[in-house]
Amino acid sequence: MALLQIEHLHKRFGALAATDNLSLQIHRGELHALIGPNGAGKTTLISLLSGSLQPDSGLIQFDGRNLLQFSEATRPRLGLVRSFQITSVFPEFSALENVTLVLQSQQGHSFRFWQVARNEFELRSKAKEYLKQVGLDQKSEIPAYALAHGQQRQLELAMALALKPKLLLLDEPMAGMGPEESLKVVELLQQLKGKITMLLIEHDMDAVFSVADRVSVLVYGHVIATSTPSEIRKNTEVCSAYLGEHEIPVAN
Amino acid sequence: MILLIEQLLNGLQFGVFLFLVSAGLTLIFGIMGVINLAHGSLYMVGAYAAAIGMQLTGSFWWGLMMALPAAAFTGWLVELVIIRQLYRRDHLDQVLATFGLILFLNELTTICFGRAPLFLSLPETLSISVEILPGLLYPLYRLLIIGTGLLLAFLLYLLISHTRVGMLLRAGTTHREMVEVLGVNLTLLNTGLFVLGALLAGFAGALAGPLISVEVGMGENVLILCFVCIVIGGLGSIRGALFGALLIGMVDTLGRAFLASGLRLILPLEFADSIGAALSSMSVYLLMALVLIFRPQGILPVLGRVR
Amino acid sequence: MLGVGFLLIGFPWFADWLDEPYLVSTASRIWIYALAAMSLNLLVGFAGLVSFGHSAYVGVGAYVVGILAWHQYEETNFLGLPGTLEGFISIPFAMIVSGIVALGIGSLCLRTRGIYFIMITLAFAQMLFYFFVSLEQYGGDDGLMMMAGRNKIPGLDLGEDRQMYWLSLVALGLVTWFLRRLSMSRFGMVLHALRQNETRLKAIGVPPYPYMLVAFVIAGALAGLSGALLTNHMEFVSPDFLHWTRSGDLLIMVILGGIGTWTGPILGAIVFLLLEEFLPLLFQEIGLYLFSEHWRLVFGPLLICIVLFAKGGLHALVFKQMKGVHGAFAN
Numbered sequence: 001m002a003l004l005q006i007e008h009l010h011k012r013f014g015a016l017a018a019t020d021n022l023s024l025q026i027h028r029g030e031l032h033a034l035i036g037p038n039g040a041g042k043t044t045l046i047s048l049l050s051g052s053l054q055p056d057s058g059l060i061q062f063d064g065r066n067l068l069q070f071s072e073a074t075r076p077r078l079g080l081v082r083s084f085q086i087t088s089v090f091p092e093f094s095a096l097e098n099v100t101l102v103l104q105s106q107q108g109h110s111f112r113f114w115q116v117a118r119n120e121f122e123l124r125s126k127a128k129e130y131l132k133q134v135g136l137d138q139k140s141e142i143p144a145y146a147l148a149h150g151q152q153r154q155l156e157l158a159m160a161l162a163l164k165p166k167l168l169l170l171d172e173p174m175a176g177m178g179p180e181e182s183l184k185v186v187e188l189l190q191q192l193k194g195k196i197t198m199l200l201i202e203h204d205m206d207a208v209f210s211v212a213d214r215v216s217v218l219v220y221g222h223v224i225a226t227s228t229p230s231e232i233r234k235n236t237e238v239c240s241a242y243l244g245e246h247e248i249p250v251a252n
Numbered sequence: 253m254i255l256l257i258e259q260l261l262n263g264l265q266f267g268v269f270l271f272l273v274s275a276g277l278t279l280i281f282g283i284m285g286v287i288n289l290a291h292g293s294l295y296m297v298g299a300y301a302a303a304i305g306m307q308l309t310g311s312f313w314w315g316l317m318m319a320l321p322a323a324a325f326t327g328w329l330v331e332l333v334i335i336r337q338l339y340r341r342d343h344l345d346q347v348l349a350t351f352g353l354i355l356f357l358n359e360l361t362t363i364c365f366g367r368a369p370l371f372l373s374l375p376e377t378l379s380i381s382v383e384i385l386p387g388l389l390y391p392l393y394r395l396l397i398i399g400t401g402l403l404l405a406f407l408l409y410l411l412i413s414h415t416r417v418g419m420l421l422r423a424g425t426t427h428r429e430m431v432e433v434l435g436v437n438l439t440l441l442n443t444g445l446f447v448l449g450a451l452l453a454g455f456a457g458a459l460a461g462p463l464i465s466v467e468v469g470m471g472e473n474v475l476i477l478c479f480v481c482i483v484i485g486g487l488g489s490i491r492g493a494l495f496g497a498l499l500i501g502m503v504d505t506l507g508r509a510f511l512a513s514g515l516r517l518i519l520p521l522e523f524a525d526s527i528g529a530a531l532s533s534m535s536v537y538l539l540m541a542l543v544l545i546f547r548p549q550g551i552l553p554v555l556g557r558v559r
Numbered sequence: 560m561l562g563v564g565f566l567l568i569g570f571p572w573f574a575d576w577l578d579e580p581y582l583v584s585t586a587s588r589i590w591i592y593a594l595a596a597m598s599l600n601l602l603v604g605f606a607g608l609v610s611f612g613h614s615a616y617v618g619v620g621a622y623v624v625g626i627l628a629w630h631q632y633e634e635t636n637f638l639g640l641p642g643t644l645e646g647f648i649s650i651p652f653a654m655i656v657s658g659i660v661a662l663g664i665g666s667l668c669l670r671t672r673g674i675y676f677i678m679i680t681l682a683f684a685q686m687l688f689y690f691f692v693s694l695e696q697y698g699g700d701d702g703l704m705m706m707a708g709r710n711k712i713p714g715l716d717l718g719e720d721r722q723m724y725w726l727s728l729v730a731l732g733l734v735t736w737f738l739r740r741l742s743m744s745r746f747g748m749v750l751h752a753l754r755q756n757e758t759r760l761k762a763i764g765v766p767p768y769p770y771m772l773v774a775f776v777i778a779g780a781l782a783g784l785s786g787a788l789l790t791n792h793m794e795f796v797s798p799d800f801l802h803w804t805r806s807g808d809l810l811i812m813v814i815l816g817g818i819g820t821w822t823g824p825i826l827g828a829i830v831f832l833l834l835e836e837f838l839p840l841l842f843q844e845i846g847l848y849l850f851s852e853h854w855r856l857v858f859g860p861l862l863i864c865i866v867l868f869a870k871g872g873l874h875a876l877v878f879k880q881m882k883g884v885h886g887a888f889a890n
Contacts, residue, residue, distance in 0.1 A: 050762070076764035088762070090755045101752055104745055105765045111773065112745040163763060287674050337867055343674050344609050348814060349866045351807045356859030363853050476685045476803065479678035487675070530693040537686035544667045544679070 002061075003028045003197050004049075004080075004167055009058030011044055011221075018044040019055065020221035026167065031193050033200045033208045033229075036218035042201050043085070044221070046171050050082045051075050063166060079166030083173060087152045091145035095136055095155050098144055099127035102162040127162070134158045134188065150181040157188065161196075168198045174207055186211055209233070254388050259509045260502065265394045267501025268401030272456035274478040274485075274493040275408055276449025282488025284442055286338050289350035290330065291453055291478075292471025293357040298323045298454025299466045300361060303370040306461075312375045316458050323454020324447050331446040339442075358468045367468070372461035397459055404452070409490050417441070477504070480540045500536050507535030567728060571721045583724050584792075589832050590727035591788045594734050596812040596824035598781035601738060603810070604819030605747070606774045607754030611677050611806050612664075612684030613782055618801030619660050620653035620783025622691060624710065625703040625796035627652070632706045646710035646717070646791075653787035654780045660687075661779020662772070669771050681803055688801040702797025709791045717791060727788055731825070734781055739821065741777075750774055754819075811862060834858065 004026040011019035018041045026032045036042060047053040049060065051072030060067040062080055070078060090098050103123050104110055131137045134154040139147060144155060153173060160168055170189075174182045182204060189211050192198065202208050208215065209229045216226040217235075225235050277291045301322035306315030334353060338346045374393055381389040412418035420436055432438050457471075464470065477500060485496025512528030519527070531538070574582040595617050602608040627649050630642025643649060664683045671679055697703050709717040717723050741747050749770050752760050757767055790796045799805070808831065816827025838857065842850040850857060 052758075071766070073761040073764060073766035076762060082762060084759075084762070088756060088759045090752050090759060092755055093752070097748075101748055102763045104748065105763050110745040110749045110765065110770070113741055113747075114744055116740075116743045159763065281674065287677070334863065343677060344603075344810075344814075345866050347609070347611065347677055348807075348810060349863045351811075352859040352862035352866070354859070355855045355862070359853050359855040359859065363856070472803070476682055480682050483671070483675055483678055483682070530690050533689040533693055534686050537682060537689075540679070540682060541667050544670050 002026055003063060004199070005059070005061040007059040007061075009045075009048065009060065010056045011048060011053065012056055018221050019048065019058075022058070022218075022221060022223055024216060024223050024226070026197060026199055027214075028197055029194050030213040031189065031198045031200060031211060033202060033212035033215045034218055035202065035205070035208060035215060040218040041221035042218055043171075045218070046082060046169060046201065049080065049169060076163055076165075079164070080169070081160050081163045081165035081167070082169035083156050083160050083171055085171040085175060087149065087156060089144045089152055089155055089159070092143055094141050094143050095131060095147065095158075096124060096127055096140040098155055099130050099158050099162050100124055102159045103127055106163065130158045130162045131155075133161065135184070150177055150184075153177070153181075153185070157185075161192075165196055168192075168196050170198060170200045170202075172201055172203065174202060174204045182207060254385075255509075257385065257388060258390065259506055261390055261394065261398070262509075263502035263505035264498065265398050265401075265501070266505050267498035268398055269456050269460055269497075270474070270477055270481050270501050271405060271494050271497035272401055272459075273453045273474055274481045274497050275405070275490060276452045277475075277478055278482050278485075278487055278489070278493045279412070280446060280449050281482075283445060284339065286335055287343055287346045287350070288335065289347060289475065290353040290357060290471075291449070292473075292475030293354055294323050294327055294330075294450045294453040294471070295457040295460075295474055296357075296361065296466075296468070296471035297326045298457030299372075299461045299470065300365060300370070300457075301454070302458035302461045303372050303466050304365075306372055307370075312372070312378070312462075315372065315461075319454050319458035320451060323450045323457070327447045327450020327454075328443065330450075331443050335446060336439075354472065361468050369465035369467035371465065374462045393462065400459075405490065405494050408452075412490055417444075477536065480536055484540060484543050500539070503539050504536045508532045511535060568725070571724055580720070583720050585832070585836060587720070587724045587727045587792050588789075589829055590724070590731045591785055591792060592809075592812065592832060593825045593828035594727075594731045594788070595782050595785035596809055596816070596828045597731070597734055597738060598778045598785065599809050600813050600819070600824045601741075601750075601774060601778045601781070603813055604823070605742060605754060606750045606771060607757075608669075608771060608775070609677050609810070610668075610680045610775075610778075611810065612680035612682075612803070613778070613809050614803070614805035615664075615684035615687040615801050616657040616661055616779040616782035617786035617789065617805070617809075618687065618691065618796075618798070619657040620786030621790040621796045621800050622697070622703075622786075623653035623656045623783070624649045624787045624790040625705060626697055628705045628707060628710070628790075629697065629703055644707055644711050646712035649710050650784065650787045654783045657783025657786065658776050658780035661776045661782075665772050665775035665779070669768060669775065681806065684801060684806055685803055688798055688803070691798040691801060698797065700798060702795060702799070705790065705794040705796075709794060723792055727792070730784065730788060734784070735821065735825075746770065746773070815865060 002025040004024075006022060006024040009019050009022040010017070020041075022041075022045065024034075034042060034045075044053065048055050049067070051067075051070065055068070062078060065078070067075065067078075067080070090101065093101065100120075100123050103126055104120075128137060128140060131140050134157050136147075136151060136154050136158060139151060144152060147155065157173070174185050177185065186207050189198070189200070189207075193211070193213075200208065200212065212229055214226060215229050215232045216223050217232065218224075225232060227235070273291065273295050276294075277288065280291070281287050298319040302315040302319040304315075305318030306312055309315065330353065334349060338349055341349075378393045378396070380392050382392050382395060384390050384395070420441060460470075478497075481493060481496035481500045483496075484499060485492030485494070511532040515528045515531070570586060571583045574580055574586075595613070598616075599610065599613045602610050602613070626637065627642045628644050630637045631644045632642070635642070664680075668676055668679045668683065691697070692700050709723065711717070712726075715722050715726065717726065742751075749760070749765060752765075753767055753770060760767055786796075786800065789800065812827035812831045813824050814827070815830055816823030816825065834854075838850075838854040839852065842848070842854060
């Protein structure tokens with residue numbers, strides 16, 4: 001059974017159908033990429049999946065449950081975790097505190113008023129491990145706003161991993177990154193492949209085609225094709241949707 | 253029954269006042285993104301200008317005429333000196349800065365005119381009552397207020413949604429740079445909008461003069477009610493402001509008139525009286541509480557607007 | 560730190576030495592307002608919730624003490640229970656009642672955000688103002704006096720201004736310490752995170768609403784404590800305590816002192832009340848009689864300037880640190 005099953009999803013904004021009869025299946029353990037021209041409705045889809053928007057109609061099944069019953073703040077607890085297109089962390093907290101807060105929330109509620117949070121050694125050492133995994137352990141005490149852009153992305157990833165996600169929604173993780181940093185992210189994604197199911201939304205074609213198991217193409221709020229990367233590259237419909245050419249050029 | 257209709261009309265008239273003040277407030281916030289606590293002060297300026305004008309010239313009409321430029325000028329000055337600095341600021345800054353402005357304007361008014369309330373009286377021609385229904389005499393002045401207010405509401409609606417100016421204003425909130433690149437002077441447009449809001453508020457103040465006492469602090473009482481109107485009606489739309497204002501006007505007036513006696517029907521006398529007095533002044537806020545429970549986004553929320 | 564503590568405790572004797580014993584009364588008032596400002600700081604500075612109706616909870620606490628004292632004096636019952644002048648009952652009860660009112664109002668207000676939230680907190684505070692004005696039995700517009708004097712606390716004689724001063728100072732100290740602990744706890748972490756990035760908080764699975772509500776209730780209860788002390792200090796309570804301009808005053812104190820800092824609200828309260836007290840006198844001394852009566856004429860623009868130009872508040876000025884990244888109240 002698919003981990004994430006989206007069926008006939010609709011979302012309109014006035015006269016614009018941002019999501020138009022969208023159906024998609026994500027299998028367990030796969031890295032599924034979603035590509036499409038600008039304005040295709042990728043951001044809307046993410047919002048619908050994360051819970052910040054409600055669809056007009058349609059079904060979303062996650063891990064056997066009806067996702068639409070769950071509020072935005074409860075979905076991460078089910079294992080549906082998203083990252084943000086524009087880096088979103090807690091700027092005044094240190095990198096370590098950012099991850100520690102995630103682990104704290106995993107333990108249930110945070111209505112503890114007395115214990116000094118900074119002294120919670122166990123939480124902090126676990127948090128350090130996650131930072132290590134993304135290569136930020138040297139920067140653990142630095143406030144998030146002082147980190148370089150790429151490092152903030154890594155921090156976000158560490159926070160996402162700390163949530164022990166079943167499905168990771170990656171919203172353009174390589175946006176604004178140079179080639180070196182992008183490579184690091186691709187490496188990380190390779191490491192995570194198979195262990196965590198991922199839905200990757202990206203414009204960087206090199207990255208997508210080197211790392212994805214399957215690729216879906218989103219055009220005008222509708223998925224027009226789903227297949228392996230090589231098949232998609234040859235698909236003429238997809239090519240014309242993007243470029244009006246016969247093959248999507250990929251630098252190699 | 254007659255009493256009911258009379259109170260309904262009073263409610264409508266009060267609602268019209270609230271609308272005239274709310275309209276400026278909601279437009280300025282919805283389109284310019286600035287919350288201006290001192291908007292009530294512009295209402296006060298209008299009332300004082302009308303009162304002074306009437307005392308100087310002896311004519312109510314001249315007083316009314318003086319209120320408009322006074323309010324417009326004050327609005328222009330306020331926008332120039334203070335509001336302009338606040339466009340890019342967060343809400344807390346705007347609230348505190350305009351609060352400081354209220355303190356200043358209230359104090360200035362006290363210095364110029366003293367603490368005693370002023371009174372405006374209506375000219376003979378307007379002091380009559382009209383028989384609108386068999387057995388019901390209703391003051392002409394109040395009817396005129398209702399009519400004028402509704403007319404202005406309609407004109408305002410036309411301005412915002414059907415003219416080029418309105419379109420530019422609406423565009424200016426989300427795409428400031430674009431509009432400027434198109435050669436439109438956004439600063440002028442914003443100033444114009446602010447002055448328009450000030451005119452409406454000042455006009456309302458002048459109209460209110462004969463009906464209530466003109467004193468320092470009158471603006472804030474109205475302002476807070478306007479907040480309730482806007483929350484209920486939805487921020488940023490004329491339609492919402494009108495709906496909210498009329499609703500609040502009705503509920504407040506009818507509540508004060510009938511809630512106490514209504515309670516006497518179901519509760520023992522001493523309870524009814526004490527609770528009745530308390531509740532009748534709170535009826536508007538109770539309504540707001542109900543709206544918040546069942547429809548926190550407001551009754552007529554504006555789609556896609558920035559909160 | 561300890562030195563400052565000793566100075567503060569020893570202040571009444573200093574005032575006696577200056578032969579200006581009324582200064583003790585002024586100082587008590589400052590500590591009481593500082594407490595209220597501290598409670599507001601929990602909302603504004605830590606959780607990023609700009610409440611423009613905080614004076615309502617001060618007022619509720621104040622009235623609880625006043626009403627209980629009145630019933631005790633009149634020897635009548637309130638809903639079947641006798642009144643009391645016992646501080647150990649009145650003051651905690653004041654906190655409980657204002658906490659409950661904060662729970663009710665907060666649960667409604669917190670359904671909104673941003674500018675709506677500011678407007679609604681203001682509106683509800685106004686509602687409570689009108690409510691207390693309409694209570695004819697308890698003085699209505701004119702307010703209520705504590706005919707039998709201040710609350711009785713075993714071991715203390717609050718009638719003595721000096722002891723009132725020490726009580727206020729100790730209360731402020733305890734509340735500051737409590738809020739510090741709170742800020743460093745897990746709950747505090749969530750509040751800080753809430754102010755910085757609410758969307759992010761939701762994305763890690765933490766629902767903001769329950770935490771905001773609890774913070775609102777705590778702030779309300781502490782404001783009630785401040786109100787209870789205020790009634791005791793003035794031996795009087797009136798609806799003016801709840802007037803919306805008082806809410807504005809509290810916000811000014813918090814901003815003036817520097818949002819989200821520990822000394823901020825205290826510094827803010829000190830400066831605000833000293834200005835209120837001494838600006839008129841100052842103007843009189845230098846011969847500007849117009850301003851001595853109408854000092855708000857200066858105060859208003861002063862406030863505007865501070866908001867526009869001195870964001871860090873006094874705290875930044877005094878300690879020469881600026882808070883790092885803001886976005887404190889950005890939606």
